[in-house]
Amino acid sequence: xxxxxxxxxxxxxxxxxxxxxxxxxxSTTMVWHQDTSLPKCDLIVLxxxxxxxxxxxxxxxxxxxxxxxxxxxxxxxxxxxxxICNGFQILTETGLLPGALLRNYKLKFICKDICVKTxxxxxxxxxxISVQKILTIPIAHNEGNYxxxxxxxxxxxxxxxxxxxxxxxxxxxxxxSNPNGSILNIAGIVNKNKNVLGMMPHPERVIDQxxxxxxxxxxxxxxx
Amino acid sequence: xxxxVEQAKQLGLTNSEFDKIKExxxxxxxxxxxxxxxxxxxxxxxxxxxxxWLSKLPTKNKYVIQGPGENAGVIDIGDxxxxxxxxxxxxxxxxxxxxxxxxxxxxxxxxDVFTMGxxxxxxxxxxxxxxxxxxxxxxxxxxxxxxxxGYGNCMGIPTVGGEVEFDECYDGxxxxxxxxxxxxxxxxxxxxxxxxxxxxxxxxGSKTGRDGIHGASMASQEFDDNSxxxxxxxxxxxxxAEKLLLEACLxxxxxxxxxxxxDMGAAGLTSSSVEMASKGKLxxxxxxxxxxxxxxxxQPFELMLSESQERMLIVLKEGKEQEAEKIFKKWDLDxxxxxxxxxxxxxxxxxxxxxxxxxxxxxxxxxAPKYNREWVSxxxxxxxxxxxxxxxxxxxxxxxxxxxxxxxxxxxxxxxxYDHMVMGDTVQRPGGDAAVIRVHGTDKALAAxxxxxxxxxxxxxxxxxxxAVCETYRNLTAVGAEPRAITNCLNFGNxxxxxxxxQFVDVIKGMAEACQALDxxxxxxxxxxxxxxxxxxxxxxxxxxxxxxxxxxNQTVNFALKSIGSHLIVIGKTKGHIYQSAxxxxxxxxKKGPPPSIELANxxxxxxxxxxxxxQSLTNAVHDISDGGIALAIAEMCMAGKIGAKINTNxxxxxxxxxxxxxxxxxYIVEVNNKDLEKVKKLIxxxxxxxxxxxxxxxxxxxxxxxxISIDNMLExxxxxxxxxxxx
Numbered sequence: 001x002x003x004x005x006x007x008x009x010x011x012x013x014x015x016x017x018x019x020x021x022x023x024x025x026x027s028t029t030m031v032w033h034q035d036t037s038l039p040k041c042d043l044i045v046l047x048x049x050x051x052x053x054x055x056x057x058x059x060x061x062x063x064x065x066x067x068x069x070x071x072x073x074x075x076x077x078x079x080x081x082x083x084i085c086n087g088f089q090i091l092t093e094t095g096l097l098p099g100a101l102l103r104n105y106k107l108k109f110i111c112k113d114i115c116v117k118t119x120x121x122x123x124x125x126x127x128x129i130s131v132q133k134i135l136t137i138p139i140a141h142n143e144g145n146y147x148x149x150x151x152x153x154x155x156x157x158x159x160x161x162x163x164x165x166x167x168x169x170x171x172x173x174x175x176x177s178n179p180n181g182s183i184l185n186i187a188g189i190v191n192k193n194k195n196v197l198g199m200m201p202h203p204e205r206v207i208d209q210x211x212x213x214x215x216x217x218x219x220x221x222x223x224x
Numbered sequence: 225x226x227x228x229v230e231q232a233k234q235l236g237l238t239n240s241e242f243d244k245i246k247e248x249x250x251x252x253x254x255x256x257x258x259x260x261x262x263x264x265x266x267x268x269x270x271x272x273x274x275x276x277w278l279s280k281l282p283t284k285n286k287y288v289i290q291g292p293g294e295n296a297g298v299i300d301i302g303d304x305x306x307x308x309x310x311x312x313x314x315x316x317x318x319x320x321x322x323x324x325x326x327x328x329x330x331x332x333x334x335x336d337v338f339t340m341g342x343x344x345x346x347x348x349x350x351x352x353x354x355x356x357x358x359x360x361x362x363x364x365x366x367x368x369x370x371x372x373x374g375y376g377n378c379m380g381i382p383t384v385g386g387e388v389e390f391d392e393c394y395d396g397x398x399x400x401x402x403x404x405x406x407x408x409x410x411x412x413x414x415x416x417x418x419x420x421x422x423x424x425x426x427x428x429g430s431k432t433g434r435d436g437i438h439g440a441s442m443a444s445q446e447f448d449d450n451s452x453x454x455x456x457x458x459x460x461x462x463x464x465a466e467k468l469l470l471e472a473c474l475x476x477x478x479x480x481x482x483x484x485x486x487d488m489g490a491a492g493l494t495s496s497s498v499e500m501a502s503k504g505k506l507x508x509x510x511x512x513x514x515x516x517x518x519x520x521x522x523q524p525f526e527l528m529l530s531e532s533q534e535r536m537l538i539v540l541k542e543g544k545e546q547e548a549e550k551i552f553k554k555w556d557l558d559x560x561x562x563x564x565x566x567x568x569x570x571x572x573x574x575x576x577x578x579x580x581x582x583x584x585x586x587x588x589x590x591x592a593p594k595y596n597r598e599w600v601s602x603x604x605x606x607x608x609x610x611x612x613x614x615x616x617x618x619x620x621x622x623x624x625x626x627x628x629x630x631x632x633x634x635x636x637x638x639x640x641x642y643d644h645m646v647m648g649d650t651v652q653r654p655g656g657d658a659a660v661i662r663v664h665g666t667d668k669a670l671a672a673x674x675x676x677x678x679x680x681x682x683x684x685x686x687x688x689x690x691x692a693v694c695e696t697y698r699n700l701t702a703v704g705a706e707p708r709a710i711t712n713c714l715n716f717g718n719x720x721x722x723x724x725x726x727q728f729v730d731v732i733k734g735m736a737e738a739c740q741a742l743d744x745x746x747x748x749x750x751x752x753x754x755x756x757x758x759x760x761x762x763x764x765x766x767x768x769x770x771x772x773x774x775x776x777x778n779q780t781v782n783f784a785l786k787s788i789g790s791h792l793i794v795i796g797k798t799k800g801h802i803y804q805s806a807x808x809x810x811x812x813x814x815k816k817g818p819p820p821s822i823e824l825a826n827x828x829x830x831x832x833x834x835x836x837x838x839x840q841s842l843t844n845a846v847h848d849i850s851d852g853g854i855a856l857a858i859a860e861m862c863m864a865g866k867i868g869a870k871i872n873t874n875x876x877x878x879x880x881x882x883x884x885x886x887x888x889x890x891x892y893i894v895e896v897n898n899k900d901l902e903k904v905k906k907l908i909x910x911x912x913x914x915x916x917x918x919x920x921x922x923x924x925x926x927x928x929x930x931x932x933i934s935i936d937n938m939l940e941x942x943x944x945x946x947x948x949x950x951x952x
Contacts, residue, residue, distance in 0.1 A: 009464075009467070009468055009471070009555065009556070010378065010464050010467055010468075011380075012378075012379070012380020012467070012646055012647075013380070013646060015647070015648070016646065016647065016648040019648055020648075048646075049380055050377075050378045050380075050463075050464060050467070052464070053378070053462075053463075053464025053465075054378075054464075055464070108370075108641050109370075109373050109374075109377055109641045109642075109643070110640055110641070111377075111639075111640055111641070111642060111643045111644055111645065112636075112640045138645055140377070140643045140645065140646065142377075202645070204648065205645050205646075205648060210651055210662070210777060210778070211645070211648065211649070211650065211651065212645075212650075212653070
């Protein structure tokens with residue numbers, strides 16, 4: 001397994017995800033945002049951060065960057081693309097994933113451990129996770145409130161594209177367990193072909209017990 | 225165009241200072257020159273009231289590589305690694321414009337640290353507001369927290385710790401003190417001492433605008449009812465630009481091109497150019513037409529005094545301009561050769577091919593005024609008997625009130641707005657005694673904390689200054705770290721009043737004694753005076769940032785109770801000092817009497833003992849005893865671990881209220897497994913440690929003698945304040 005991590009000038013979880021990938025022996029190349037060709041790889045990661053400052057809508061400038069043209073081509077050919085946090089925002093801005101990420105309904109940045117239920121394990125990113133398993137993974141975002149039209153939501157459901165949903169420790173998916181106001185408590189979705197995943201929680205932050213948890217490992221193990 | 229004494233006064237200079245300027249340069253300064261003098265000679269930049277006393281602080285131990293005087297201090301943490309850190313105030317701007325004031329406070333301290341060659345790895349802060357009921361407090365709290373979050377989160381540097389306090393003395397003068405810690409290699413530390421006549425002076429970063437002109441002078445004045453009018457003196461932050469500047473500077477630092485580097489902070493281009501030249505004992509020549517501008521028609525005075533953010537001044541080795549420029553272009557930043565170092569020993573500025581300033585560097589720096597202001601010491605307050613009031617108290621009610629009080633409430637509403645995990649090395653998150661951050665790629669870690677107890681400092685500044693230092697020492701100890709050095713941010717009122725100056729002097733003396741005894745020197749810091757509104761000053765608030773080293777990151781503990789049936793032991797002498805306690809001060813509003821005294825020898829002894837316990841894995845949980853005494857400390861340990869405790873005060877101490885809520889210093893509570901108890905007691909006796917075995921852990925409830933409260937109930941009380949306050 002070979003991975004490329006796209007580095008925008010305002011990316012700030014690029015090193016964190018590199019550490020996580022390498023922990024699972026996934027050889028990783030960092031790719032600068034102005035590069036126009038991608039190294040040969042099986043997986044592209046769009047890391048968390050503030051790509052170009054995100055003073056405009058989060059991820060909108062990044063979606064128009066040179067390197068994203070290549071990422072879109074790669075995804076359309078079936079390559080795995082994994083967007084975390086800002087990466088998820090960029091994926092919705094490019095149209096590789098449907099919907100949009102609005103400001104959290106309380107209008108505050110939130111950084112804390114939350115629980116998500118794995119509602120689909122039929123994807124390359126979740127195939128080693130038992131279905132319905134509850135994972136504890138931190139979120140850290142100001143714009144993670146997933147929104148899509150009713151039509152798009154229906155399509156997501158029909159195609160089984162919802163992968164993670166915010167829940168409480170017992171797995172209840174409710175308004176109380178929804179940290180940011182996302183429709184259906186959506187924390188992560190895949191595209192129709194299941195080769196593109198976007199999620200707001202940061203699995204790369206929980207791969208080491210000393211940092212507070214290991215549930216993030218399950219996603220990286222699934223990719224192997 | 226010559227200037228008048230009236231203009232000098234408008235710029236914050238005094239009659240005698242204006243006379244001194246004329247004497248130093250042998251003529252009347254022009255307007256640009258006068259502006260430069262006012263920027264360099266204000267309190268914020270010149271430390272004119274504090275310098276005499278700051279020199280009394282210990283600044284050396286075997287770990288200190290760079291003490292005060294540079295952009296930040298440097299300590300050795302082994303293996304060719306160094307930690308670089310500093311704390312700085314951004315009080316005045318944050319009161320006028322809380323979001324931008326706090327944001328640029330974070331931006332400024334970050335630049336101080338990465339200017340030295342370090343990658344910043346942890347932000348901390350100490351923020352203090354007025355009474356929650358004051359009409360501005362909610363707005364200021366929300367603005368400051370969002371501003372700190374907005375800047376640090378975008379930069380991708382975790383905000384791992386800090387303190388939040390409310391007190392009426394900050395109604396008109398909030399405090400925003402920001403600290404940053406960075407990591408560098410010992411042989412790759414960059415200083416601001418310029419050298420080499422003819423070497424090019426480079427401006428990099430964002431363009432210069434009109435924001436922040438006179439920021440430093442504003443920060444050197446008291447507020448009145450028209451403070452709102454000062455909004456234009458607050459800078460506007462752009463964390464994305466700073467992220468680019470950080471990465472570009474660190475990339476440049478890997479090349480062999482830099483002679484010296486200095487961030488443009490307070491007093492912008494003026495102080496950065498003067499400081500570099502002054503330290504190198506050289507002159508500097510700048511062509512102001514080459515400064516990248518954001519706005520049109522900017523005049524020399526504005527260019528020199530602007531405090532636009534995210535800018536650096538660099539002296540390069542001659543001929544390295546192109547190599548450096550390439551890096552800044554890659555990061556889309558401005559790069560301009562604006563001048564050179566000279567042998568004239570003067571600051572010479574050109575604008576439209578004319579000399580607009582020509583003044584000796586020494587007159588701005590070394591010759592800046594230095595005042596030995598009049599001061600009067602604060603005596604120790606006398607003890608008045610309050611036993612009668614205490615005897616009638618309902619203990620459960622006291623505990624509940626403390627848990628629900630804004631100053632003791634759970635602060636997760638604050639720190640959940642800060643990304644505290646980015647960079648993937650946060651081992652102990654906010655909310656503990658000290659944050660623990662792993663040194664990337666190693667098994668060692670740094671511990672960091674920020675502390676001050678202003679009510680102690682007001683009651684007796686000497687003891688308060690000492691206590692602030694000791695409190696950080698204790699918090700670092702509680703997570704198993706060896707305390708190495710401190711940085712300080714000294715927030716006081718108007719030093720021209722002898723009582724205030726006396727507070728400053730006494731605090732320094734108390735701090736110095738603690739630093740000396742604990743081998744725990746000051747390596748950096750800043751002074752913020754004139755924290756007064758309409759003539760009323762804040763409590764003396766010497767915020768101390770402490771940093772310690774944990775040599776094995778697996779040997780750290782937090783204060784969450786871990787198991788049922790283990791022993792709870794108080795380490796340190798319990799004497800029942802109740803004056804100035806959180807119970808008396810915040811709940812009973814009994815504000816008289818002396819703060820608890822400190823025996824520094826015991827402070828050190830108890831700390832060494834705790835560190836030994838942690839190293840030998842003889843304890844599951846350690847918590848320092850501070851605000852709210854034993855009772856609150858135990859309650860916090862129960863809530864963090866969701867495990868209860870049963871405490872029996874009978875036979876331990878005659879006065880139960882004083883025992884439970886007294887704030888005697890140098891104490892900790894440790895949780896010890898039954899199997900280790902004997903070993904621990906042996907260590908206690910061989911080290912001659914004062915202790916009390918106060919109870920055992922149990923399920924679900926905290927019981928103290930006949931009273932009983934569930935953990936869920938305590939959590940509910942402790943968690944509600946910030947949420948209720950901010951949802952109203």
